[in-house]
Amino acid sequence: MSNHPKVHPLHDPEARSARPSAPLVSGAYPRSEQGDPAKYPLAPPRKRGRSCCCRCVCCTLCLLFLLVVAVGATIGALYLVYKPKLPDYSIDRLQLTLFALNQDSSLSTAFNVTITAKNSNEKIGIYYEDGSEITVWYKEAKLSQGSLPKFYQGHENSTVIYVEMSGQAKNATGIMTTLQEQQQTTGNIPLRINVNQPVRIKFGMLKLMEVRFLVRCDVFVDSLAANNVIKIQSSSCKFRPRL
Structure with a gap:
């Protein structure tokens, strides 16, 4: 039996060494020089809704x-x-036409008030709108109430306003006693007249939206006698817008 010679493969020096290719794994991250890629994941995509x-x-x-x-x-x-300026109010005349204590201890009153409203602005007009209220108070008791008429007041104008008011205060026995004592001791009676007035300001041809102004007048009179013109000893009014 003849012996066959063994053939050994020769090494080819020009053949290139085969490099293993990277595994195609979905979602794999490239390796970083600083460490494991799992520790440095890629930034998530931006959300356009929040932007x-x-x-x-x-x-x-x-x-x-x-x-x-x-x-x-x-x-x-x-x-x-x-250059706007606030209007000015003054109480010129105060007349009491009714001041009677009723059998049910209520007090019926009626006042006639004469007010002068001054607009000292050279280029501003004032519209006095509906919905105003004027009240007469003695301490915390409201004696009478009424409303101012609707009118327009032009530039640098003084308007005299005549207002009739009436009212009824309940449980007024204490009020009458306090009034009599104060008139005997001090010789005067303090009253408070409040005005809540909606107005519209006119700048040239521009008419602004409606705002409200509050007027408080502190008036000292000599007495409260029905059917007589009450003598006003002193009065002062404060005018401010209601915000």
């Missing part, structure tokens, strides 16, 4: 800021051009 919401909020705030600046600039320009 759009932030843009809308920023735009709204910017528009509001511009609106506030525009309104402030307009008010400042009107103030510099027209």
Whole structure:
């Protein structure tokens, strides 16, 4: 039996060494020089919904800021051009036509009040609108109430207003006793006249929205006698807008 020679494969020096290819694994991260890729995951994609919401909020705030600046600039320009002044009120005459204590201890009253309203502005008119209220108080007791007429007051104008008021105060026995004692001791009686008046201001051809003004007049009279003109010893009025 003949022996066959063994053939050994020769090494080819020009053949390139086969490099193992990287495994194709879905979701694999590239290896970093600083460590394991599992410790440094890729950043998640941005959410577009949150970015759009932030843009809308920023735009709204910017528009509001511009609106506030525009309104402030307009008010400042009107103030510099027209130089507005508050109106002035004074109580000129006060007459008591009814002042009677009833059998049920209620007090019936009726006043006639003459008021002078002054508008000292050179370029501003005032519209006195409906819905006003004028009241007469003694301490915490409301004696009478009424309303002012609707009218327009022009520039640098003084308007005399005549108002009739009436009312009824309950449990007025204590009020009558206090009035008599105060008149005997001090010689005067303090009354308070309040006015709640809606007005509209006119700047040139521009008519602004309706606002309310409050007037408080502290009046000292010599007595409260029915069917007599009450002597006003002193009076002072404060005028302020209602915000």
